[in-house]
Amino acid sequence: MKYNITNLLYSVSLVLIFFTSFQLSAQEQVVRGQVIDAGTKEPILGATVIEQDAENRTVTGVVTDFDGNFAIRIKSNSNKLVISTIGYTTQTLEIGAIRAFSVELVEKVEGLDEIVITGSKGSDDGLLNIADRNLTTSVVTVKATDIQNTQAASIDEALQGRVPGVDITANSGDPGAGMQIRIRGTSSITGSSDPLIVVDGMPYETSIPEDFNFGTADQQGYAALLNVAPADIESITILKDAAATAMWGSRAAAGVLIINTKRGSVGAPKIGYSFTGTVQKMPNTIPMLNGDQYSQLIPEAYMNRTGTPLNTLTVKEFQYDPQEVYYYKNYGNNTDWVDAITQTGLTGEHNISLQGGGERARYYSSVGYYNSKGVTKGTAYERLNGRLNLDYVVSDRIRFKADISYTHTDTDRNYVNGTSNGADRLRSVAYVKMPNMSIYEYDDFGDITPNYFSPAANIQGQYAGTYNPVAMAEFATNNQIGERIVPHFNLKVDLVPDRLISTFDIQYDFNSTKAKSFLPQNATGRPFTETVVNRASDADVDATSITTKTNFIYTPSLGDKHSFQSILSLQSNDYRYESHQALTSNTASSLLTDPSVPSRTQNSDLQLYTNNSQSRNVAALINAQYGYDDRYLINVGLRADGNSKFGPDNRYALFPSISTRWRISAEKFMENLDWVDDFSMRASLGQSGRAPRYDYRYFNIYSNYASEYLGMNGIYPSNIQLNNLRWETLTGTNLGFNVQLFDKRVMMDIDLYKNRTKDLLFQNIDITSISGYSSLSDQNVGVLDNQGWEIGLYTTPFKNDKWTIDFNFNISRNQNVIREISEFYPNESGNIDRNGEYKRFLQVDNPFGSFYGYKFKGVYSDLESTKALDANGNVIVGPNGQEVYMRFNYPNIDYTFQPGDAIYEDINKDGNIDSRDIVYLGNSNPKFTGGFGPSFSYNKQFKLQLFFTYRLDYDIINGTDMITTNMYGFDNQSTAVLSRWRNPGDVTDIPRAIYRGGYNWLGSSRYVEDASFLRFRSATFSYNFSKNFIKSLKLDDLNLYFTADNIMTFTKYRGQDPEVNMRGGDPFGIAIDYSRTPPTRRFTLGLRTRF
Structure with a gap:
């Protein structure tokens, strides 16, 4: 941390020195004056007054106050004063011996509208500045104004479903949880498939180190973009095809998300303020058994296994004897544990900004505060953010920018014990917790106490996953605090005016994250001697990134029919981090929550851990675009990347790109089609690479x-x-069409693409112990294809003086297929011989994220139905003439199926369910994704926006259904088990209850569900107050809006919510629903004003 603070102090000092240098002067001379309107004689607020020397270089400057007054400290009497503001003619005055001026500015003839229309819409990504209509690659830009009325903590949540080819899903509905972004599918099996984030032209480190061990914290749920406040964003541009992403190098193989923040503008200072208040409600949960129903289920399951009744003299949780007051009161309830840990969520957000400037100096500054309490008790998120963007024109040829952003985040999550399957998460625990158990403890006299009922042990168990979930929500803590500051400086010099420009950027990124968790004794009820008691974890990471970029941009004038831009860009990145973690237990008191106090570290699951690392990346880029006659455009690029993670032989790699655009509408044979505004075809080919993780x-x-x-x-x-590890390389091709018709009332973008990733990096791959090692950190193992198409339709079907109706629609199709996989390394995972597990293969010609298992056929209704049948439908006869009954995994296990057991299809008809009966069950990649919605605007005041999102034709495993219908232990079950098999002859699809026995919940098609859904994502009604009313309040604008989010979901999925994604970084990762907090139903009231 000392390294970070030192660099931070240096950076801040440089900024202060730079700006104060313009105001230091050996001569203490002050010139004062007033600036007024020549016609109205009214004072002009915010006019820029600058001192210029003989070479027109700016020496110092100020702006006028509310009365038009100014006072400027000058350096030399021989200099001049330049007074300017938007809408007025600039005046230049010689200073000489005059110390007081009265300046009258004359209003210009041309208005603001004339100024605005001279600009052209373009894509400013920090490299070439190319107008949107001349882009040769697949690029989509979303204005912040299009999504400003949505309630979202991060911009990726607001973009969900709005951009074709970009699939965004929530990791959880808890505050501060992350979103998973996939641009054109999953392009790597263990490397990151998250896009590169670029903020104001510079790569933005979006996450904590991937190999940082958070212990009991949830690394996957970390929200990458929460550090960028949505209120500060001006526009978002998504680069999708390989030719576009190739320009950004090794971290851009999965796409690029370019964010441009708001900047100052010429004019009087303007203050903006916005507020949103949100109420969050949990959607309907899975209905569970009450205490009475549960008390009937458990003895039945025990009887089916042992053949004897449950002995309630020793198992007093089911005794229900009023004479045993303590057990009768504490285990005679109908507790809804899911409801007990659920609360109404509340969110409030405030943002205030100051924007303005003159022709020389412009500024944008903002401060924001966001606070959210989740619908699950014990979850919350708080953010304080600030930003300052400064633009300064030093002279006609030199311009300077300085941006500084700061973010403080404080996230509270539920405590987890680090289990990988998610069954230990609080909501999962609440679903299966004994419903006959009391939340609060009753004493021996039957009186309720304020203490949570957390017995040391009961029939359900005594370990993680069985503790009182309400006590866990209140007492167990899991907190993350983040501090981040990102100063960015840019110097732009016109080396040859209107021909050659040089820019230099340097950005420091200081990111400190601290994760702290504590599991006290009163949350578990366990004896003080156990290591689960007073378990303290303290982990922190200090990450520092220094990024530089030097550009030389050449734009010669080649005549009316020719256009040319070229760039040489030299880039570097130095990333380093230090991490520390202490995980101990048995602190002396539940009030001592830090592992630094005396505590135990002897057990194998307790640890002291430290790590530090550094990686460097250097790159050189040459890119050029040529256009002829506004019809033919070609863009060619070559990027060389060097990365310190590779050995000397493979450290450097070249990534070329070429893309073209043909504007067909500019051809002579199209000139009579006046209703065609633009019709273009694009084609591109490009490569980008990915470096290993470690x-x-x-x-x-x-x-x-x-x-x-x-x-x-x-x-x-x-x-x-x-030594021989190679770059994971993505080669992509794209064919696209852009159509604009009827004065842009109808616009359509169509893209077809194919991406092939070679030399797939496989992380932590198991190898034979003969080598002396258990695994390889990385290895190149295969080839993965992603191909598909995208359509974006943007229409204005009706428009007149009062009404405007818009309708937007987008749809994407992606197909993911493994083409090659090495046979020398393990390509499968999962033990299908155990209940609750699925087989996962990396199998050629099947999608990544596929899962395999048995085919569920129903339930054996009686003994006759359990007989094994051959391929002809005849009963199989054993060697002694006896009829053979269906068995499981003979001879390894040799379990004989009984009436009431689950039926699995005997694929090879041998009477034995084993690995030869495993079939492909599905995959977690949606075939179609997108969104659509209309908007209705009346009189430019009333506006109604509706938006729907959808994901179609993909499979997930309903893990919640698996654990709430297996009837295997003492866990509570869903009401679905009320239709379970009980007696011979029963016809049902729910097997019998059997305690710790049978194979009724093997990984099978029983729990695989089509998770296709259509979600009514949001409805927003907004009102812009009339100009007369706003003027009476001395405001520039005032907007009031109401938004409802996640209103309704149409799906056949039986779980809480179908929006479940594959966890990143796992080569055998599949989408399993373990009842995380689903997206909540939200109701937001917002206000936005400017004055």
């Missing part, structure tokens, strides 16, 4: 043993030296 893997790394011998610790090699 640093230093081309070295042999040694680790030390934890144990001692003769007072010394030994060391051992912890990895195989990887």
